[in-house]
Structures are given as C-alpha cells and as structure tokens.
Amino acid sequence: MNQIDEQKLSFVLRHYRPGMFDTQKAWKKVSGMASRHPMRRILLWAMPIAAALIFGVFFSWRNTWTEYNAYGLAQAFTLKDGTHVTLAPGSTLRYQPHKAPRRVEMAGKVHYAVARDEAHPFRVTAPAATVTVLGTVFQVSEDRVDVTEGRVRVDGSLGDGVILTAGQSARLKDGIPTLEETALPNPSAWATGVFRYDATPLDDVLMDLSAYYGVSLQVKGDSSGKSLTGEFSTESLDEILELVSLALDVEIDKQ
Amino acid sequence: MLQTKEIEALFRTYYRPLCLYALHYLGDPDAVEDVVQESYTALWRQENPVANVRAWLYSAVRNRSIDALRKSGKTEPLPSDLDGPISDDEAEERSALEARLWTAVDALPEMRRKCLLLAKRDGLSYKEIADELNISEHTVRNHISRALETLREGGQQMINFIFSFF
Numbered sequence: 001m002n003q004i005d006e007q008k009l010s011f012v013l014r015h016y017r018p019g020m021f022d023t024q025k026a027w028k029k030v031s032g033m034a035s036r037h038p039m040r041r042i043l044l045w046a047m048p049i050a051a052a053l054i055f056g057v058f059f060s061w062r063n064t065w066t067e068y069n070a071y072g073l074a075q076a077f078t079l080k081d082g083t084h085v086t087l088a089p090g091s092t093l094r095y096q097p098h099k100a101p102r103r104v105e106m107a108g109k110v111h112y113a114v115a116r117d118e119a120h121p122f123r124v125t126a127p128a129a130t131v132t133v134l135g136t137v138f139q140v141s142e143d144r145v146d147v148t149e150g151r152v153r154v155d156g157s158l159g160d161g162v163i164l165t166a167g168q169s170a171r172l173k174d175g176i177p178t179l180e181e182t183a184l185p186n187p188s189a190w191a192t193g194v195f196r197y198d199a200t201p202l203d204d205v206l207m208d209l210s211a212y213y214g215v216s217l218q219v220k221g222d223s224s225g226k227s228l229t230g231e232f233s234t235e236s237l238d239e240i241l242e243l244v245s246l247a248l249d250v251e252i253d254k255q
Numbered sequence: 256m257l258q259t260k261e262i263e264a265l266f267r268t269y270y271r272p273l274c275l276y277a278l279h280y281l282g283d284p285d286a287v288e289d290v291v292q293e294s295y296t297a298l299w300r301q302e303n304p305v306a307n308v309r310a311w312l313y314s315a316v317r318n319r320s321i322d323a324l325r326k327s328g329k330t331e332p333l334p335s336d337l338d339g340p341i342s343d344d345e346a347e348e349r350s351a352l353e354a355r356l357w358t359a360v361d362a363l364p365e366m367r368r369k370c371l372l373l374a375k376r377d378g379l380s381y382k383e384i385a386d387e388l389n390i391s392e393h394t395v396r397n398h399i400s401r402a403l404e405t406l407r408e409g410g411q412q413m414i415n416f417i418f419s420f421f
Binding site: 005007008010011012013014015016017018020021023026029030031038057 | 259260263266267270271274275278279284287288291295296315336337338349352353354356357360361362370371372375376403406407
C-alpha cells in the first residue's frame with residue numbers, strides 16, 4: 001500500500017464509527033421520505049379529479065331541492081330566508097335553499113308571509129301564475145291569488161300581469177289574471193287560524209264563513225247597515241256565530 | 256424523472272463514497288448523512304433528465320456541504336485531509352477507495368476492529384488498549400496487524416478491481 005492509500009486509511013479510521021454511513025439504513029430513510037413523492041405525482045392527476053368532485057358536490061349541494069308536503073292537515077314551514085309558508089292539505093312546495101332561496105315552486109294552495117328583502121324579490125311559480133313580491137302576506141292557489149298585506153305582482157301565462165294590494169284578489173282564468181271585485185275578507189283563515197274583520201258588512205262576514213266551513217249561512221231579517229269588527233279563531237263556527245248574533249243582535253240560520 | 260429502482264441503484268453505488276466526500280468538507284460524520292440524503296432527494300425530484308448523474312450528485316453534495324460550512328461561519332470552505340486542505344478533485348477521487356475501506360472496517364471481526372480503532376482513531380498505546388480490553392499486549396498487536404493486513408488487502412483488491420476495467 002502506497003503513501004496515499006495510508007492517508008486514506010488513516011482518514012477513514014480517524015472518523016470511523018460503527019453503523020455509520022449505512023447505505024441500507026439511509027436508503028430506507030430516503031425512499032421512505034420519497035415514497036411521499038410518488039404521491040405528489042398521483043396528486044398531479046388526482047387534483048383535477050378531486051377538484052371536479054368537490055365542484056360537483058358543491059353544485060349538486062347548491063342545486064339541492066327542499067320539498068315540503070302537507071298531507072291530511074295544513075302544515076307550516078319556515079324557509080331559509082325567514083319566509084313563513086303554510087301549505088293547505090294536499091299541497092307541495094319546493095325550492096333550492098342554497099341556490100335560490102327566494103324562488104319557490106308550488107302546487108295546491110299555499111299561504112305566504114314573505115320576509116322583507118327589497119334587493120331580492122320573492123317569486124312563487126304556481127301552475128297558473130308567477131307571483132313576485134318583496135315582502136308581503138298573500139296566498140296562492142291553483143286559480144287565485146289573495147293579498148293580505150303589501151303588494152304583489154301576478155303574472156299569468158297570458159296577458160298582462162296585475163298588481164294586487166292588501167285585501168285584493170285575482171282570479172286566474174285561462175292563464176289570465178283578473179282582479180276580483182268580490183274578494184273574501186279572510187281568504188287565508190285556514191292558514192292563519194283567524195278571521196279578522198274591520199267594519200266588515202255582515203253579509204261579507206257570512207260569505208267568508210260560508211266559504212270557509214262549506215255551509216250556508218243566512219241572516220233572519222234585515223242585515224243591512226250591520227257590520228262587524230273583531231278577531232275570531234277558526235276553531236269553532238258555532239262559537240263565532242253565537243258571538244256575532246250577540247254583538248249584532250241578529251239571528252243566523254245555519255244549513 | 257428517475258424511477259425508484261434507478262435511484263436505489265445510484266444509492267448503492269454512490270451513497271458511501273458521497274458520504275466520505277462530504278466528510279472531507281465537513282469533517283464531522285454526524286453532519287454528513289443529511290447532506291448526502293438531501294442531495295439524493297433533490298435528484299429524485301429533478302423533473303429534467305440529468306445527463307451525468309454521478310457528477311450531478313457530487314456537485315450537489317459539494318454545494319450543500321459548502322452551504323453548511325458557510326452557515327457555521329467558515330469563510331473558505333475547502334475539503335481537507337487529516338494533514339490539511341486538499342483539492343476538490345482529490346477529495347472526489349479519494350472518496351471511492353475510502354468508502355471501500357470504510358466497508359472493510361465494518362466487516363472486520365469485532366476484536367480486531369476495536370483494537371484497531373482504539374489505536375488509530377483514539378491514539379491509545381498497545382498497553383492502554385490491553386488494559387482496557389483485558390487482553391495481553393501481544394494479542395492487541397496481533398489483532399491490529401491482522402486488521403491492517405485485511406484492510407490493505409481489501410484496498411489492494413479494490414485497486415486491482417478498478418484497473419481491471421481499463
């Protein structure tokens with residue numbers, strides 16, 4: 001062994017430590033660390049797929065429909081924007097709470113107390129009409145729209161739309177909404193549970209109650225000039241009739 | 256990019272030589288392995304093909320070693336031997352045989368290696384080693400001479416092995 005080799009040997013011996021510079025061990029460490037590296041490559045093509053999945057999930061979540069149904073009884077629900085809806089028996093309402101919280105589709109009869117939001121009109125699409133409002137109380141059914149508070153615009157499938165204000169109703173005939181002169185005072189009593197009268201002529205009160213309970217109500221004698229103010233629960237017709245009879249001193253015949 | 260198998264082959268061929276090469280720069284075996292392993296990891300991450308992988312690895316280890324030395328405050332990071340500075344080329348050239356010697360030391364029988372290291376690394380006299388290991392001075396001398404014989408043979412074989420390529 002020549003001089004330079006002795007130098008090499010001395011250098012090695014000076015620094016030697018058992019178990020050091022162990023190729024096997026080091027390889028395990030580096031390949032273990034780098035085994036994450038192929039993951040990076042997987043990520044390169046996995047990322048767009050994952051992104052697409054996330055977008056897909058996001059959009060399908062956004063597009064999710066929430067549907068409400070009322071079967072045997074009227075049922076009340078609160079929508080995402082705070083609007084209260086009451087569905088008459090047999091009615092359905094659906095909307096996309098994440099995509100369009102103020103656009104609902106419905107069938108049957110639904111009473112709305114719309115949360116006010118000037119920037120986002122609330123739109124009801126019913127089989128016969130589209131109703132657009134900002135924040136009011138109204139009711140939409142298959143053939144009519146009744147407004148209790150505020151203003152609504154009703155568009156049928158034909159003709160010009162009409163604007164209804166509180167107390168007004170529109171009937172939908174052949175896709176054309178027309179203002180109805182003889183509107184019932186409490187078209188939404190089924191939903192609110194209350195008959196509300198404010199100097200309402202007795203004949204109108206009886207028409208209202210007749211429509212609600214499906215009975216025929218007649219005043220015995222003269223009803224002209226008599227009007228009613230007050231609130232009555234929808235729970236018992238007989239109780240209402242008794243109160244009205246007492247208040248107005250009339251006799252009412254129920255058939 | 257290099258495949259795992261290719262990297263593993265490069266690891267088996269150059270890991271220990273690169274460690275010895277880095278040791279000439281850093282002088283501290285503890286600091287060496289991180290530098291070399293990082294260099295391999297960097298090679299692995301190379302997106303572009305590397306023409307001369309061996310040269311690439313040596314320069315990666317060199318740059319990392321110099322960085323490490325600069326960080327620890329050395330203004331002129333040079334490779335060195337026990338006797339003083341050597342050239343980078345020399346460090347690179349020596350590293351292959353030194354790696355081979357390192358492997359040969361690994362392979363020595365336990366007692367021979369212990370005696371050898373106590374003498375050559377730690378600078379103990381034969382007497383001191385004999386006392387430390389509870390053996391006779393004669394046995395110590397015997398172990399060391401046998402060990403050196405093996406290493407020199409190993410070194411010689413290595414040189415023959417190298418020449419057989421030409």
